[in-house]
Amino acid sequence: MKGAGEVGGGPEASERKDMVTVRVPAKLNLQLAVGPPRADGYHDLVTVFHAVSLYDQVQVEPAGRDGVTVTGEGADQVPGGQDNLALRAVTALRAAVRDRGPGPGSVHVTIAKRIPVAAGLAGGSADAAAALVACNELWATGLSQQQLGGIAATVGSDVAFALLGGTAVGRGRGEQLTPALAPATQYHWVLAFADGQLSTPAVYAALDRLRSSQGGSGGPRGSGGKGFPPGSGGSRGVAPRGNTAPPEVTPPALDAALMSALRSGDATRVGQRLSNDLQPAAVSLFPALRKTLTAGLELGALGALLAGSGPTCVFLAANAERALELAVSLSGAGVCRSVARVSGPAPGAAVVSADG
Ligand code: C5P
Numbered sequence: 095m096k097g098a099g100e101v102g103g104g105p106e107a108s109e110r111k112d113m114v115t116v117r118v119p120a121k122l123n124l125q126l127a128v129g130p131p132r133a134d135g136y137h138d139l140v141t142v143f144h145a146v147s148l149y150d151q152v153q154v155e156p157a158g159r160d161g162v163t164v165t166g167e168g169a170d171q172v173p174g175g176q177d178n179l180a181l182r183a184v185t186a187l188r189a190a191v192r193d194r195g196p197g198p199g200s201v202h203v204t205i206a207k208r209i210p211v212a213a214g215l216a217g218g219s220a221d222a223a224a225a226l227v228a229c230n231e232l233w234a235t236g237l238s239q240q241q242l243g244g245i246a247a248t249v250g251s252d253v254a255f256a257l258l259g260g261t262a263v264g265r266g267r268g269e270q271l272t273p274a275l276a277p278a279t280q281y282h283w284v285l286a287f288a289d290g291q292l293s294t295p296a297v298y299a300a301l302d303r304l305r306s307s308q309g310g311s312g313g314p315r316g317s318g319g320k321g322f323p324p325g326s327g328g329s330r331g332v333a334p335r336g337n338t339a340p341p342e343v344t345p346p347a348l349d350a351a352l353m354s355a356l357r358s359g360d361a362t363r364v365g366q367r368l369s370n371d372l373q374p375a376a377v378s379l380f381p382a383l384r385k386t387l388t389a390g391l392e393l394g395a396l397g398a399l400l401a402g403s404g405p406t407c408v409f410l411a412a413n414a415e416r417a418l419e420l421a422v423s424l425s426g427a428g429v430c431r432s433v434a435r436v437s438g439p440a441p442g443a444a445v446v447s448a449d450g
Contacts, residue, residue: 111450113155114231118224118256118443119145120215120436122283122401122408124356124364127346128371131302136251136267140346142274142353143252145259146283146438150209150217151446152180152224154232157202160184165204168211171291172218179218180205180225183249187226190245191235198233212291214376214402216252220443223256227443243271252402259442261356263348279359280437281410282417284395286386286430288405292376297403301375305343346371365396365410376404383407386429393423 122144129138150166162181164172172178176185180203188198203225209217226242226249229235237245239257246253247269254269255262261274355363377383377400386407387398394416395409407430411417414437421433 111232111234111448113153114228114448115151115153115446116224116228116231116443117149117151117446118220118227119259119438119440120148120150120209120217120220121145121252121255122215122438123370124261124368125349125352126370126372126402127349128298128301129346130343131298137298138266138346139251139264139268140348141264141268142261142348142356143255143264143268143271144261144281144438145255145440145442146285146436147440148209148215148285148434148436149440150220150224151206152221152228153204153206154184154201154225154228155204156232157200159200160202162203162205164207166207167209169205169207171211172205172207178203179222179250179253183222183225183246183253184229186245186249187229187233187235187237187242190241191233191237198229198235201229201232203228210287210406212293213287213406214292214294214400214404215285215406216256216402219250219252220256222246222249222253223443226253227257227445231445231448255442257442260439263353274353274356276356276439277359279361280439281361281364282412282414283436283438284390284409284411284417284421284424285401285434285436286390286407286409286424287432287434288380288383288386288407289431290380290405292380292404294403297372297376297379300379301372304375304378361410361412362396368397368399368408368410370399370402372403373400376400380405382429386424389427389429390420390424393420393427395420 124142124144127140131137162178205221209215243254246257251267251269261276263272352367355367383405390398390409397410399408401408411420417435421435425433
Protein backbone atom coordinates (compact mmCIF):
# COMPACT_ATOMS: atom_id res chain seq x y z
CA MET A 95 0.00 0.00 0.00
CA LYS A 96 1.51 3.27 -1.12
CA GLY A 97 2.69 5.52 1.64
CA ALA A 98 -0.13 5.01 4.15
CA GLY A 99 2.43 5.37 6.94
CA GLU A 100 3.34 8.84 5.65
CA VAL A 101 -0.02 10.22 6.69
CA GLY A 102 1.16 10.88 10.19
CA GLY A 103 -0.71 10.89 13.43
CA GLY A 104 -4.06 12.59 12.90
CA PRO A 105 -6.70 10.21 11.58
CA GLU A 106 -7.21 6.64 12.79
CA ALA A 107 -5.89 3.98 10.42
CA SER A 108 -9.42 2.98 9.45
CA GLU A 109 -10.12 6.53 8.18
CA ARG A 110 -7.00 6.79 6.07
CA LYS A 111 -7.33 6.82 2.33
CA ASP A 112 -4.79 5.70 -0.26
CA MET A 113 -6.11 7.87 -3.05
CA VAL A 114 -8.81 10.51 -3.39
CA THR A 115 -10.20 11.80 -6.69
CA VAL A 116 -12.09 15.09 -6.98
CA ARG A 117 -13.97 16.61 -9.92
CA VAL A 118 -14.06 20.42 -10.17
CA PRO A 119 -15.84 22.79 -12.58
CA ALA A 120 -14.75 25.75 -14.70
CA LYS A 121 -16.40 29.11 -14.00
CA LEU A 122 -17.88 31.94 -16.01
CA ASN A 123 -18.62 35.44 -14.74
CA LEU A 124 -22.11 36.51 -15.80
CA GLN A 125 -21.28 39.97 -14.50
CA LEU A 126 -17.75 41.20 -13.80
CA ALA A 127 -17.71 44.77 -12.46
CA VAL A 128 -14.21 45.99 -11.66
CA GLY A 129 -13.36 48.91 -9.38
CA PRO A 130 -10.14 50.92 -9.22
CA PRO A 131 -6.82 49.26 -8.33
CA ARG A 132 -6.26 48.81 -4.58
CA ALA A 133 -3.07 49.41 -2.64
CA ASP A 134 -2.35 45.64 -2.69
CA GLY A 135 -2.48 45.53 -6.50
CA TYR A 136 -5.85 43.78 -6.66
CA HIS A 137 -9.12 45.34 -7.80
CA ASP A 138 -12.35 45.32 -5.86
CA LEU A 139 -14.93 43.35 -7.77
CA VAL A 140 -18.58 42.62 -7.82
CA THR A 141 -19.07 39.51 -9.87
CA VAL A 142 -21.69 36.84 -10.51
CA PHE A 143 -19.84 33.53 -10.68
CA HIS A 144 -21.46 30.63 -12.50
CA ALA A 145 -19.94 27.13 -12.50
CA VAL A 146 -20.30 25.11 -15.71
CA SER A 147 -20.04 21.46 -16.69
CA LEU A 148 -16.45 21.51 -17.93
CA TYR A 149 -14.41 19.65 -15.34
CA ASP A 150 -10.82 18.96 -14.36
CA GLN A 151 -10.13 15.84 -12.30
CA VAL A 152 -7.56 15.93 -9.51
CA GLN A 153 -6.18 12.91 -7.67
CA VAL A 154 -4.04 12.95 -4.54
CA GLU A 155 -2.13 10.07 -2.99
CA PRO A 156 0.49 9.85 -0.23
CA ALA A 157 4.07 10.12 -1.54
CA GLY A 158 7.65 10.53 -0.35
CA ARG A 159 7.54 14.24 -1.20
CA ASP A 160 5.10 16.71 -2.70
CA GLY A 161 4.88 16.60 -6.48
CA VAL A 162 2.51 17.18 -9.38
CA THR A 163 1.82 15.54 -12.74
CA VAL A 164 -0.44 17.24 -15.27
CA THR A 165 -2.07 15.53 -18.26
CA GLY A 166 -4.61 16.62 -20.89
CA GLU A 167 -5.58 20.02 -22.35
CA GLY A 168 -2.61 22.43 -22.23
CA ALA A 169 -0.72 20.26 -19.71
CA ASP A 170 2.69 21.49 -20.90
CA GLN A 171 1.77 25.08 -19.96
CA VAL A 172 0.86 24.31 -16.34
CA PRO A 173 3.70 25.14 -13.94
CA GLY A 174 5.21 22.25 -11.99
CA GLY A 175 6.70 22.35 -8.52
CA GLN A 176 5.66 24.83 -5.87
CA ASP A 177 4.53 27.33 -8.55
CA ASN A 178 1.63 25.01 -9.25
CA LEU A 179 -1.51 26.42 -7.62
CA ALA A 180 -2.73 22.96 -6.55
CA LEU A 181 0.54 22.33 -4.68
CA ARG A 182 0.29 25.79 -3.10
CA ALA A 183 -3.18 24.80 -1.89
CA VAL A 184 -1.77 21.56 -0.42
CA THR A 185 0.90 23.56 1.43
CA ALA A 186 -1.70 26.06 2.74
CA LEU A 187 -3.96 23.27 4.01
CA ARG A 188 -1.06 21.44 5.64
CA ALA A 189 -0.01 24.64 7.44
CA ALA A 190 -3.58 25.22 8.62
CA VAL A 191 -3.99 21.75 10.16
CA ARG A 192 -0.45 21.30 11.48
CA ASP A 193 -1.41 22.34 15.01
CA ARG A 194 -4.03 19.58 15.09
CA GLY A 195 -1.42 16.85 15.38
CA PRO A 196 1.96 15.75 14.04
CA GLY A 197 0.84 16.93 10.61
CA PRO A 198 -0.18 15.30 7.39
CA GLY A 199 2.43 13.84 5.05
CA SER A 200 3.52 14.59 1.52
CA VAL A 201 1.30 13.93 -1.48
CA HIS A 202 1.52 13.47 -5.20
CA VAL A 203 -1.15 15.42 -7.11
CA THR A 204 -2.24 14.23 -10.56
CA ILE A 205 -4.29 16.71 -12.56
CA ALA A 206 -6.26 15.60 -15.64
CA LYS A 207 -7.05 18.85 -17.44
CA ARG A 208 -10.05 19.54 -19.63
CA ILE A 209 -10.33 23.23 -18.66
CA PRO A 210 -7.98 25.16 -20.99
CA VAL A 211 -5.07 26.99 -19.35
CA ALA A 212 -5.06 30.83 -19.14
CA ALA A 213 -8.46 30.94 -20.82
CA GLY A 214 -10.43 32.99 -18.28
CA LEU A 215 -12.17 29.90 -16.92
CA ALA A 216 -10.22 29.72 -13.63
CA GLY A 217 -8.79 26.27 -14.38
CA GLY A 218 -5.78 26.77 -12.09
CA SER A 219 -8.03 27.93 -9.26
CA ALA A 220 -10.29 24.94 -9.88
CA ASP A 221 -7.34 22.57 -9.51
CA ALA A 222 -6.33 24.30 -6.27
CA ALA A 223 -9.87 23.93 -4.90
CA ALA A 224 -9.92 20.27 -5.92
CA ALA A 225 -6.56 19.66 -4.21
CA LEU A 226 -7.95 21.21 -1.01
CA VAL A 227 -11.03 18.98 -1.06
CA ALA A 228 -8.95 15.91 -1.91
CA CYS A 229 -6.35 16.45 0.85
CA ASN A 230 -9.05 17.35 3.32
CA GLU A 231 -10.51 13.90 2.66
CA LEU A 232 -7.16 12.08 2.44
CA TRP A 233 -5.98 13.50 5.75
CA ALA A 234 -9.46 13.37 7.37
CA THR A 235 -8.83 16.82 8.80
CA GLY A 236 -12.47 17.38 9.73
CA LEU A 237 -12.35 20.99 8.51
CA SER A 238 -15.72 22.48 7.62
CA GLN A 239 -16.59 23.81 4.16
CA GLN A 240 -16.34 27.33 5.63
CA GLN A 241 -12.84 26.72 7.07
CA LEU A 242 -11.76 25.27 3.74
CA GLY A 243 -13.18 28.37 2.03
CA GLY A 244 -11.01 30.57 4.27
CA ILE A 245 -7.87 28.67 3.23
CA ALA A 246 -8.99 28.74 -0.43
CA ALA A 247 -9.19 32.55 -0.36
CA THR A 248 -5.51 32.77 0.62
CA VAL A 249 -4.49 30.70 -2.42
CA GLY A 250 -6.26 32.74 -5.15
CA SER A 251 -9.23 35.01 -5.80
CA ASP A 252 -11.35 32.36 -7.60
CA VAL A 253 -10.47 29.30 -5.50
CA ALA A 254 -13.25 29.71 -2.93
CA PHE A 255 -15.89 29.80 -5.66
CA ALA A 256 -14.58 26.58 -7.23
CA LEU A 257 -15.27 24.91 -3.86
CA LEU A 258 -18.81 26.29 -3.73
CA GLY A 259 -19.99 25.98 -7.35
CA GLY A 260 -23.51 26.90 -8.48
CA THR A 261 -24.15 30.61 -9.04
CA ALA A 262 -22.83 33.07 -6.46
CA VAL A 263 -22.10 36.74 -6.01
CA GLY A 264 -18.42 37.44 -5.33
CA ARG A 265 -17.10 40.63 -3.71
CA GLY A 266 -13.74 41.86 -2.50
CA ARG A 267 -11.14 40.20 -4.73
CA GLY A 268 -13.91 37.75 -5.63
CA GLU A 269 -13.34 35.57 -2.57
CA GLN A 270 -16.26 36.87 -0.45
CA LEU A 271 -19.14 34.73 -1.65
CA THR A 272 -22.92 34.78 -1.30
CA PRO A 273 -24.74 31.93 -3.04
CA ALA A 274 -27.38 33.29 -5.43
CA LEU A 275 -30.91 32.11 -4.94
CA ALA A 276 -31.58 31.05 -8.51
CA PRO A 277 -34.21 28.53 -9.59
CA ALA A 278 -33.14 25.13 -10.87
CA THR A 279 -32.93 26.42 -14.45
CA GLN A 280 -30.03 24.99 -16.44
CA TYR A 281 -28.51 27.45 -18.90
CA HIS A 282 -26.91 26.21 -22.12
CA TRP A 283 -23.63 27.81 -23.08
CA VAL A 284 -21.23 27.52 -25.98
CA LEU A 285 -17.57 28.22 -25.26
CA ALA A 286 -15.32 29.28 -28.11
CA PHE A 287 -11.68 28.61 -27.21
CA ALA A 288 -9.17 31.00 -28.70
CA ASP A 289 -5.92 30.29 -30.44
CA GLY A 290 -3.86 31.98 -27.76
CA GLN A 291 -3.93 32.96 -24.12
CA LEU A 292 -4.25 36.09 -22.00
CA SER A 293 -2.51 36.78 -18.71
CA THR A 294 -4.99 37.92 -16.03
CA PRO A 295 -2.65 40.56 -14.50
CA ALA A 296 -1.94 41.94 -18.01
CA VAL A 297 -5.67 42.34 -18.71
CA TYR A 298 -6.31 44.14 -15.39
CA ALA A 299 -3.34 46.42 -16.12
CA ALA A 300 -4.71 47.15 -19.62
CA LEU A 301 -8.07 48.07 -18.07
CA ASP A 302 -6.37 50.54 -15.72
CA ARG A 303 -4.51 52.08 -18.67
CA LEU A 304 -7.69 52.32 -20.78
CA ARG A 305 -9.52 54.00 -17.93
CA SER A 306 -6.83 56.56 -17.28
CA SER A 307 -6.52 57.35 -20.98
CA GLN A 308 -10.28 57.92 -21.14
CA GLY A 309 -9.72 60.78 -18.72
CA GLY A 310 -13.14 60.94 -17.09
CA SER A 311 -15.37 60.89 -20.13
CA GLY A 312 -18.10 59.32 -18.01
CA GLY A 313 -20.85 56.88 -18.94
CA PRO A 314 -22.86 54.12 -17.33
CA ARG A 315 -21.27 50.88 -16.12
CA GLY A 316 -22.25 47.60 -17.66
CA SER A 317 -22.87 46.33 -21.17
CA GLY A 318 -25.64 43.90 -22.04
CA GLY A 319 -24.90 40.74 -23.98
CA LYS A 320 -27.02 41.76 -26.97
CA GLY A 321 -26.20 45.44 -26.77
CA PHE A 322 -22.47 44.90 -26.60
CA PRO A 323 -20.28 46.58 -29.16
CA PRO A 324 -17.31 44.23 -28.76
CA GLY A 325 -14.20 45.94 -27.53
CA SER A 326 -15.75 49.36 -27.84
CA GLY A 327 -13.79 50.29 -24.76
CA GLY A 328 -16.42 52.82 -23.83
CA SER A 329 -15.88 54.47 -20.52
CA ARG A 330 -17.96 52.25 -18.32
CA GLY A 331 -17.42 52.79 -14.66
CA VAL A 332 -15.32 55.93 -15.11
CA ALA A 333 -16.86 59.00 -13.54
CA PRO A 334 -15.94 62.52 -14.67
CA ARG A 335 -14.00 64.74 -12.25
CA GLY A 336 -13.42 67.81 -14.33
CA ASN A 337 -10.85 68.41 -17.05
CA THR A 338 -7.59 68.10 -15.13
CA ALA A 339 -8.19 65.74 -12.21
CA PRO A 340 -7.44 62.04 -12.79
CA PRO A 341 -10.54 60.01 -13.64
CA GLU A 342 -12.34 58.38 -10.76
CA VAL A 343 -13.52 54.82 -11.25
CA THR A 344 -16.89 54.27 -9.66
CA PRO A 345 -17.18 51.42 -7.14
CA PRO A 346 -18.48 48.21 -8.70
CA ALA A 347 -22.15 47.42 -8.09
CA LEU A 348 -24.26 44.31 -8.54
CA ASP A 349 -26.54 44.42 -11.61
CA ALA A 350 -30.03 44.09 -10.11
CA ALA A 351 -31.52 43.41 -13.56
CA LEU A 352 -29.20 40.42 -14.05
CA MET A 353 -30.12 39.02 -10.64
CA SER A 354 -33.81 39.47 -11.43
CA ALA A 355 -33.32 37.74 -14.80
CA LEU A 356 -31.53 34.84 -13.07
CA ARG A 357 -34.38 34.55 -10.55
CA SER A 358 -36.90 34.41 -13.42
CA GLY A 359 -34.92 31.64 -15.16
CA ASP A 360 -35.53 33.45 -18.49
CA ALA A 361 -32.46 32.86 -20.67
CA THR A 362 -33.36 35.71 -23.05
CA ARG A 363 -33.32 38.21 -20.19
CA VAL A 364 -30.11 36.75 -18.77
CA GLY A 365 -28.49 37.03 -22.21
CA GLN A 366 -29.31 40.73 -22.35
CA ARG A 367 -27.64 41.46 -19.01
CA LEU A 368 -24.29 39.66 -19.40
CA SER A 369 -21.47 42.14 -18.79
CA ASN A 370 -17.74 42.13 -18.26
CA ASP A 371 -15.71 45.27 -17.50
CA LEU A 372 -12.51 43.44 -18.50
CA GLN A 373 -13.77 42.82 -22.02
CA PRO A 374 -12.58 46.05 -23.72
CA ALA A 375 -9.14 45.56 -22.15
CA ALA A 376 -8.93 41.92 -23.23
CA VAL A 377 -10.09 42.77 -26.76
CA SER A 378 -7.50 45.56 -26.96
CA LEU A 379 -4.80 42.92 -26.28
CA PHE A 380 -6.40 40.26 -28.48
CA PRO A 381 -8.35 42.05 -31.26
CA ALA A 382 -9.42 38.82 -33.03
CA LEU A 383 -11.90 38.22 -30.18
CA ARG A 384 -14.11 41.00 -31.53
CA LYS A 385 -14.83 38.89 -34.62
CA THR A 386 -15.63 35.78 -32.58
CA LEU A 387 -18.03 37.64 -30.28
CA THR A 388 -19.80 39.29 -33.21
CA ALA A 389 -20.05 35.97 -35.09
CA GLY A 390 -21.75 34.26 -32.12
CA LEU A 391 -24.35 37.02 -31.83
CA GLU A 392 -24.99 36.96 -35.58
CA LEU A 393 -25.46 33.19 -35.36
CA GLY A 394 -28.28 33.65 -32.85
CA ALA A 395 -26.73 33.64 -29.36
CA LEU A 396 -28.91 35.32 -26.72
CA GLY A 397 -25.84 37.05 -25.32
CA ALA A 398 -22.06 37.02 -25.61
CA LEU A 399 -19.14 37.98 -23.42
CA LEU A 400 -15.63 36.97 -22.50
CA ALA A 401 -15.00 34.44 -19.75
CA GLY A 402 -13.25 36.40 -16.99
CA SER A 403 -10.10 37.99 -18.39
CA GLY A 404 -10.49 35.96 -21.61
CA PRO A 405 -9.72 34.92 -24.23
CA THR A 406 -12.51 32.30 -24.16
CA CYS A 407 -15.73 33.68 -25.69
CA VAL A 408 -18.98 32.63 -24.05
CA PHE A 409 -22.38 32.48 -25.75
CA LEU A 410 -25.75 31.80 -24.17
CA ALA A 411 -28.20 29.68 -26.17
CA ALA A 412 -31.96 29.36 -25.68
CA ASN A 413 -31.81 25.59 -25.13
CA ALA A 414 -29.65 22.49 -25.75
CA GLU A 415 -30.64 22.22 -29.42
CA ARG A 416 -29.81 25.86 -30.14
CA ALA A 417 -26.49 25.40 -28.34
CA LEU A 418 -25.66 22.47 -30.62
CA GLU A 419 -26.56 24.50 -33.74
CA LEU A 420 -24.51 27.45 -32.51
CA ALA A 421 -21.51 25.26 -31.69
CA VAL A 422 -21.58 23.68 -35.17
CA SER A 423 -21.94 27.08 -36.89
CA LEU A 424 -19.19 28.69 -34.83
CA SER A 425 -16.74 25.91 -35.59
CA GLY A 426 -17.66 26.20 -39.28
CA ALA A 427 -17.10 29.97 -39.21
CA GLY A 428 -13.41 29.51 -38.40
CA VAL A 429 -13.41 32.19 -35.69
CA CYS A 430 -11.95 30.06 -32.88
CA ARG A 431 -9.66 27.11 -32.16
CA SER A 432 -12.45 24.80 -30.92
CA VAL A 433 -15.84 24.92 -29.24
CA ALA A 434 -17.50 23.16 -26.29
CA ARG A 435 -21.09 22.98 -25.12
CA VAL A 436 -21.58 23.21 -21.37
CA SER A 437 -24.43 23.82 -18.97
CA GLY A 438 -24.67 25.57 -15.66
CA PRO A 439 -24.97 25.95 -12.79
CA ALA A 440 -22.71 22.97 -12.00
CA PRO A 441 -21.78 21.76 -8.49
CA GLY A 442 -18.48 22.79 -6.87
CA ALA A 443 -15.46 20.57 -6.21
CA ALA A 444 -16.63 17.14 -5.07
CA VAL A 445 -15.03 13.79 -4.20
CA VAL A 446 -15.80 11.21 -6.89
CA SER A 447 -13.83 8.36 -5.32
CA ALA A 448 -11.84 7.72 -2.19
CA ASP A 449 -10.05 4.38 -1.92
CA GLY A 450 -8.84 3.30 1.46
O1 C5P B 1 -5.88 35.99 -7.09
P1 C5P B 1 -5.26 35.55 -8.36
O2 C5P B 1 -3.87 35.03 -8.17
O3 C5P B 1 -6.12 34.62 -9.15
O4 C5P B 1 -5.14 36.87 -9.25
C1 C5P B 1 -4.31 36.92 -10.39
C2 C5P B 1 -4.01 38.36 -10.75
O5 C5P B 1 -5.19 38.99 -11.29
C3 C5P B 1 -3.61 39.24 -9.59
O6 C5P B 1 -2.23 39.18 -9.37
C4 C5P B 1 -4.03 40.63 -10.07
O7 C5P B 1 -3.09 41.16 -10.98
C5 C5P B 1 -5.28 40.33 -10.86
N1 C5P B 1 -6.51 40.49 -10.05
C6 C5P B 1 -6.92 41.76 -9.69
N2 C5P B 1 -8.06 41.92 -8.94
C7 C5P B 1 -8.79 40.84 -8.57
C8 C5P B 1 -8.40 39.53 -8.94
C9 C5P B 1 -7.24 39.39 -9.70
O8 C5P B 1 -6.27 42.76 -10.02
N3 C5P B 1 -9.90 41.03 -7.87
